Amino acid sequence: MTKHTVKTVLAAAAVTLAGSAAFAGAGYIKPGEAQNTNSGVTLELVRADSAGVVYAYDARDGVEGKVLGSAPVKAGANTNVRIEFRTQPLKDVLTVLYTDDTTTPAATAEVNDH
Numbered sequence: 636m637t638k639h640t641v642k643t644v645l646a647a648a649a650v651t652l653a654g655s656a657a658f659a660g661a662g663y664i665k666p667g668e669a670q671n672t673n674s675g676v677t678l679e680l681v682r683a684d685s686a687g688v689v690y691a692y693d694a695r696d697g698v699e700g701k702v703l704g705s706a707p708v709k710a711g712a713n714t715n716v717r718i719e720f721r722t723q724p725l726k727d728v729l730t731v732l733y734t735d736d737t738t739t740p741a742a743t744a745e746v747n748d749h
Contacts, residue, residue: 662732662741664689672728672748675704675719683741685710687734691718694729694745703728 667679681689689706692699703720718730732742 662687662734664730664732664742664744666730666744666746669747672746673720673723675717676728676730676746678716678718678730678744678746679714681708681713681716681732681742683708683710683713683732683734685734687732687741689716689718689730689732691720691724691746692729692731693722693724694727695725699729699731700725708732 661682661684663680663682664678665680667677670676676691678689686707686709689708691703691705693701693703701722703722703724704718706716706718708716727748728746730744730746731740733739734741
C-alpha cells in the first residue's frame, strides 16, 4: 500500500466516524410505558440539544400521517411531556422532535397503545 492510499483510507475512516457521531445527535425520546393514545400521549423523557417542538403524528407502518398535536420542549431534559390530541389517531402514534433544523428530526419514537 502506498503512503497516499493509507492517508486516504485513514481520512475516509475519520469522516465516517465523525459523520456517525454527528448523526447520532444528543436528542432522544423515551415514550415510557404503553398508554391509552385516544386523547394524547405523555412522553417520559425528551432530551433536546436546543429548544424545540415534539409533534405527534398518526402513523401507519412507521410513516407519519396527520399531525395530532404538539408540545414545546426546552434545551436539556424534559420529563413528562404531554401532547394533547386535536383528533383521535387511527392507528399508531409517531412522535418526532424538531429543534433548530425543522426539516430533519432530532429524534423519533413510536408510542404504543396499551
